[in-house]
Amino acid sequence: MFLRELSLKDIPSDVFEDYPFCIPSIRNLDKLDLKNSVTFFVGENGTGKSTLLEAIAYQTGFNTAGGGRHNHFELGMSGSALGEYLRLSWMPKVTNGFFLRAETFYDFASHIDDLGPDSLQYYGGKSLHQQSHGEAFLSLFTNRFGKNGIYLLDEPEAALSPLRQMALLKVIHDLESSGKAQFIIATHSPILMAHPGAKILNFNGQCIENIEYEDTDHYIITKDFLNSRDRYLRELFKD
Structure with missing residues (x-):
């Protein structure tokens, strides 16, 4: 496996109360085991999933606006406040990959269009803007x-769509089963997080903790809604 563990360096007191260090999952982060080939970050909005994923991208050398190590374009959100305080443990260190x-x-x-036609061969030979x-x-x-x-x-x-999510699930499975690809995914999709053998990390509490698929809010609420749609709609729409 590539990225085996991450840990947080000491955070200076003058930024300890600032975002994103004030998020409970980040504030209380010590070490995180990432030895599985597929790991999901799950939790409500604002719990630190995307923030931590962006910090990993920063430390890996990927463009935090999206892309790999050789995609150089800037956005207002480029950079990572958390990234410089993160420590990654590799075995072995890899530099190939992508941050979506x-x-x-x-x-x-x-950005890919600006690079010219030769770059499109790595994306199916057609501008990404000319597709849905x-x-x-x-x-x-x-x-x-x-x-x-x-x-x-x-x-x-x-x-x-749900069908295309299953297509992505197949891509993830085919690559990780080779033993030469690792995925870390922040998601709200119960379809994606059903990947067999994946580690699911829950950001909803004060600390990041392992959680079983069937215990996630995403699974429980989705299943309950589909089984009891009328009851949910009555509750949602009542005066």
Whole structure:
């Protein structure tokens, strides 16, 4: 495995109360075991999932606006306040891979177009802007992702239908089963987090903790809603 563990360095007192260090999951972070080939970060919005994933991308050398080590374009959100305080333990160290930010994918696609036609061969031979959002995501997954890499995905389900989420699940399985690809994924999708053998880390509490798939809010609420739709709708819409 590549990235085996991460830990947080001492945080200076003058920033301890600032965002993102004030988030409980970040404030109380000591060490985190990442030895599984597929790890999911799950939890409510604002619990630190994407913040920690971005910090890993920063320390890995990926563009925090999205992309790999050789994708150089800037956005207002580029950079990572947490990244410089993170320590990563590798075995062995890898530099190949990709950081997907769903919210900045449009800007990444524009960056690829700016690089010229030769760059499109790594993304299916067609501009990502000339495909639907979901098709562009799948073109990235199937053409840009490969072996010997670490892939950091921030809410990849954002543009994917349930059927396309299952297609991504197959891509993840095929790559990680080779033993030469590692995935760390922040997600709200109960479809994606069903990947067999994956480690699921819950950010909802004061500390980041392991959680079983069937114990996640995403699974429980989705299953209960589908089984008791009328009851949920009555409660939601009552005066």
